[in-house]
Amino acid sequence: MSTEVTQAEGQETALAGAASEVQNAQAATAAAGEVEQQQEEAPKEKTFTQAELDALIQKRLAKERARTISQMRREQEEQARAQRLKNEPRREAFNGDDEAFVQAQIRHQAEKLAQEQLTERQQREAMERRNESFMEKVESAKERFPDFETVVMQDHSLPINEAMVEFIQESDVGPDLAYHLAKNRAQAEQISRMSPISAARALAKIESEIAARPKAEKSNAPPPINPVGQRGRSASSNLPSDSDDMDTWARKERERLKQRSR
Numbered sequence: 001m002s003t004e005v006t007q008a009e010g011q012e013t014a015l016a017g018a019a020s021e022v023q024n025a026q027a028a029t030a031a032a033g034e035v036e037q038q039q040e041e042a043p044k045e046k047t048f049t050q051a052e053l054d055a056l057i058q059k060r061l062a063k064e065r066a067r068t069i070s071q072m073r074r075e076q077e078e079q080a081r082a083q084r085l086k087n088e089p090r091r092e093a094f095n096g097d098d099e100a101f102v103q104a105q106i107r108h109q110a111e112k113l114a115q116e117q118l119t120e121r122q123q124r125e126a127m128e129r130r131n132e133s134f135m136e137k138v139e140s141a142k143e144r145f146p147d148f149e150t151v152v153m154q155d156h157s158l159p160i161n162e163a164m165v166e167f168i169q170e171s172d173v174g175p176d177l178a179y180h181l182a183k184n185r186a187q188a189e190q191i192s193r194m195s196p197i198s199a200a201r202a203l204a205k206i207e208s209e210i211a212a213r214p215k216a217e218k219s220n221a222p223p224p225i226n227p228v229g230q231r232g233r234s235a236s237s238n239l240p241s242d243s244d245d246m247d248t249w250a251r252k253e254r255e256r257l258k259q260r261s262r
Contacts, residue, residue: 056211060204064167078119134169141175148175151182158182159189163196167203173210180206 089104142148152158152175160168160181168174181188191202 056208057201057204060207061201064200064204067170130169134174137173138175141179144176145179148179152178155182159185159192161192163199164188164192164203167200171203171207173207176210177203177207180210 089101089108091101094101094104138148145151158181160178168178171177181191191199194202
């Protein structure tokens with residue numbers, strides 16, 4: 001009798017152990033499945049090979065060359081147009097017909113004035129579009145870099161020349177590029193001394209590296225300290241601000257560049 005009891009107890013113990021092993025195996029399988037699912041759902045970091053980076057740089061340089069060629073053509077056309085308008089009607093060309101000469105002078109002056117107004121409006125609109133696009137990107141950059149205003153916008157000593165400013169404004173990652181240069185002043189200084197082509201190549205390389213990075217987390221840098229007192233308000237009022245209209249922003253930006261170049 002005792003032998004049968006012992007055997008029964010042994011069978012129960014074996015069954016309990018087997019059940020425990022099955023549960024452990026099921027738990028391990030479920031855990032492995034969850035880990036695998038999390039790995040599949042986790043966003044993969046965007047990476048580029050050196051060849052892909054080189055291709056991005058060449059693409060950016062090609063875009064820069066095309067923009068430069070287009071700008072040169074516009075300037076040549078404007079110069080040719082200006083030269084035509086500069087050649088005022090000459091009396092001797094009208095064989096003594098003073099009325100025709102006067103009418104030609106009137107038409108010439110009207111065309112000259114209209115062309116000047118058109119050129120001015122086109123330049124202003126192009127600047128407004130560029131500034132508006134850039135400021136939208138700046139707002140996005142401020143979310144990642146709370147000290148962006150202080151580090152980039154309010155630092156008159158940044159070694160960034162006008163060609164670099166133009167490149168930054170037209171770049172898809174312009175504010176990030178400006179922030180990078182502000183944080184790496186030696187590199188910015190070196191680029192500012194390069195020829196325009198070499199500078200564009202260097203900036204395109206940095207631009208490609210920034211574009212290849214995964215989305216940056218929000219910066220832990222402390223927000224900028226607002227100046228206290230009339231002196232601080234006066235200094236900041238002369239700097240480009242998001243609340244400025246486009247003409248005011250452009251004027252302040254030009255003044256900032258002049259002060260920086262002194």
